[in-house]
Amino acid sequence: MSADDAADTQGISPADAGRLNEAKEKIAQELGKIIVGQQDVIExxxxxxxxxxxxxxEGVPGLAKTLMISTLAKTLDLSFSRIQFTPDLMPADVTGTEIMEEDRATGHRDFRFMQGPLFANIVLADxxxxxxxxxxxxxxxxxxxxxxxxxxxRHPLPAPFFVLATQNPIEQEGTYPLPEAQQDRxxxxxxxEYPSFDDEFEVARRTTGVKVAEVQPVLTAEEIMRLQDLVRQVPVSDHVVRYALSLVRQTRVGSEGVPDFVDELVGWGAGPRAVQFLILGGKARALLEGRFHVSVEDIQKLAKPVLRHRMVVNFAAESDGVTSDEVIDRIVASTPTTEDELSRDARFQKIFAS
Known part of the structure; x- marks a missing residue:
């Protein structure tokens, strides 16, 4: 840990870091009663x-995406709502609507808002x-x-509020791809991904017997909100922020210092929200692992889930079978990890000056 990190940890103690790490272990233990494998997804x-x-x-049907989310809601003792998205679903079916009610005593009529399924702590948009x-x-x-x-x-939603959406990548007829602006949210x-042989063997063994496991709640809504506040307090050094910026800014085609392969393969790149989520995610990942400072490794680990839906490869890349994940891997591999290397590299001097 750098001197900057050490100087900034006054608000976070090792005990604070341990609280989220302990919560993670308890949640993983309860989820493990129902969900086999998928550790990276759960994290x-x-x-x-x-x-x-x-x-x-995103994943093919039958990989327990819906089961994973509903089980998570049970382990967190939160209200859970599942919305099955279909072609005939209307916005009011999601958010709710106003209905006319009459007071039988006075005959007075007034509108009353009927909450839709969006009013829950965890919402599964299936x-x-x-x-x-x-x-x-x-x-x-x-x-x-x-x-x-x-x-x-305006009707406030309950806190905490967390949307988990699923989509299948293989079906095209009757589907409406999410616009990039909505994916950015x-x-x-x-x-x-598909499970390993051992994990799938365990799934087959567990789900074809009589015994049904029960999960127990380990965190309340109030505890979750306290941990969310704690994540915001985790310090992050200027070097880690610059590293996150360097990854995101290299996705922007035509900008100063962008690698040639990005200009050749990418249609457009990620916006500022990507940097915010890389840093926030890095803070949460650090606490989940029992640390109270963010490392470059945290940013690298989250680069794909943060950037893959915020940068779009062009037709040339698609025709060659190049995915956004492969471009992100090349960006990470070509980006120096130390502060001295970043500051001395002429290409990154252009990126930071633009």
Missing amino acids: EILIGLFSQGHVLL EINRTPPKTQASLLEGMQERQVTVGRT FMFKVYV
Whole structure:
């Protein structure tokens, strides 16, 4: 840890760092009763939760994405709502609507707001790419502002508020790809991969028997909000911030100091929200591991889930089968990790001066 980090840790103690690490272990223990494997996915979901971000999960059907999210809600003792997105779903079906009510005693009529399923601590937007853009957009205000506006009235959403959306990558007919502006509202885009042989063996063994495991809640809403506040207090050195900036700014085609392969393969790059989420995610990851300072490794570990949906490869890259993850790997590999190397490299001097 650098001197800058040590000087900034006055507000965070090792005991504070241990609180989130202990919470992570308890949650993982409870999830492990139901969910087999998928440790990286679970960690990224927890980082998103404690960073007050939202997470988009992508994977083929049958990988327990919905089960993972509903089980997480049970371990956190939070209200949970599942919205099945379909082509005929309307915005009011998500946010709620005003209905006319009559007082039988006086005959007076008035509007009353009926809350939609968005009013829950954890909201599962299942198969979000199966509903038209108008309904997809009904999530935007809630995700960004933690409120819903119906008519002229604003209705605050419960705290904590966490949206987890799923989408299947293989179906095209009857789907509506999420616009880039809406994808940018998600802190992470997480790929859910097929399980290993051993994990799938355990899944088959567990799910074809009689015994059904029960999970116990380990954190209340109040405890989660305290841990979210704690994440914000984690110090981060100027060098780590510059490193995060260097990764994000290298995705922006045509800018000073951008590598040639980015100009050749990328259509457009990530905006400032990517830097914010890299740093916030790094803070949460540090605390989840029992540390109270952010490292370059934390930023590297989160580069793909933060950047993969914020940068778009061009037609040339698609035709060659190059993915955004491969471009991110090349950016990370070509970026110096130490402060001295970054400051001496002429290319990064251009990036920081632009």
